[in-house]
Amino acid sequence: KGLRQMNVNNRRVDKEDLTFFQWLNIYELMTKKEFKELEEYKQENYKREFEMWRKGISQYNKYK
Numbered sequence: 001k002g003l004r005q006m007n008v009n010n011r012r013v014d015k016e017d018l019t020f021f022q023w024l025n026i027y028e029l030m031t032k033k034e035f036k037e038l039e040e041y042k043q044e045n046y047k048r049e050f051e052m053w054r055k056g057i058s059q060y061n062k063y064k
Contacts, residue, residue, distance in 0.1 A: 020050050027053075027060050 021032045024046060035043060052058035 020047065023050050023053065 018026070021035070024030045024032075024035055028046070035046065038046075049058055049060065053060045
């Protein structure tokens with residue numbers, strides 16, 4: 001099912017253990033502060049994408 005671990009802040013973590021904001025930072029290079037400044041519908045889109053990614057059905061699952 002692809003790569004199951006990745007480096008976060010120089011530590012190996014299971015993909016399943018990534019928090020939403022770690023995921024956002026890795027895949028979108030976005031900080032928590034930047035996210036909070038987005039319009040609400042964009043925040044919802046990212047949250048939905050994160051849930052899909054966790055299930056393995058997101059466009060982001062193509063990337064490591």
